[in-house]
Amino acid sequence: MIRWLLLLPLLVLFVGCRATPEPVADPSNHGAVLNAWFTQLDEVNFALHDTLLNALFVSKRSGKEVFVRRITVEGDSEGSLKHYKVSTERGGADNVVGVNYATREFRLDHYLPTDGPTIDQVRQHLKNQLRIRELKRELGVFDIR
Numbered sequence: 001m002i003r004w005l006l007l008l009p010l011l012v013l014f015v016g017c018r019a020t021p022e023p024v025a026d027p028s029n030h031g032a033v034l035n036a037w038f039t040q041l042d043e044v045n046f047a048l049h050d051t052l053l054n055a056l057f058v059s060k061r062s063g064k065e066v067f068v069r070r071i072t073v074e075g076d077s078e079g080s081l082k083h084y085k086v087s088t089e090r091g092g093a094d095n096v097v098g099v100n101y102a103t104r105e106f107r108l109d110h111y112l113p114t115d116g117p118t119i120d121q122v123r124q125h126l127k128n129q130l131r132i133r134e135l136k137r138e139l140g141v142f143d144i145r
Contacts, residue, residue, distance in 0.1 A: 026130070027130060031104075032126070033122055033123045033126060034106070034119070036122050037117065037122040038052070040117050041116045041117070045082060045115055047083060047084055048082065048096070048115055048116060051068050051084035051086060052068060055068050055086045055099040056099060058088075059099050059101035059102075060101040062088065063101075064088065064100075065100040065105075066087065066088055066100075067088070067089065067091060067109075068085070068087075069084065069091040069094045070082075070083070070084055070096050070110070071094070072094070082114075084096065096108070097109065
């Protein structure tokens with residue numbers, strides 16, 4: 001009998017708890033897409049993420065478009081170390097992203113798959129997540145409202 005009295009509060013707590021679904025960002029909102037892109041870049045390529053933040057500050061201060069350029073490190077034959085720098089001059093093949101703070105524009109120039117997901121890939125991923133969530137809501141699965 002005492003076992004049941006001890007287990008009853010745990011059972012009520014377990015039944016009362018349910019997972020809250022993660023909010024899905026709106027893929028038509030440019031700011032939400034950029035936030036998701038920065039979040040994924042932080043997980044995949046933090047060097048580019050940090051350099052892009054620095055580029056935003058430089059672009060804001062200068063009022064001009066600035067460029068994130070890839071730095072090749074001698075002795076790193078596999079390209080495992082990723083290094084980037086902010087420049088006010090457009091580079092050649094080493095130019096990765098053009099950043100303009102005033103227009104909130106990121107122009108991917110010589111962006112490689114090893115640099116991380118592109119903005120369009122993140123936007124498509126958000127569209128897919130939103131559509132899956134709508135289908136689950138329509139079907140009434142996973143207690144999504």
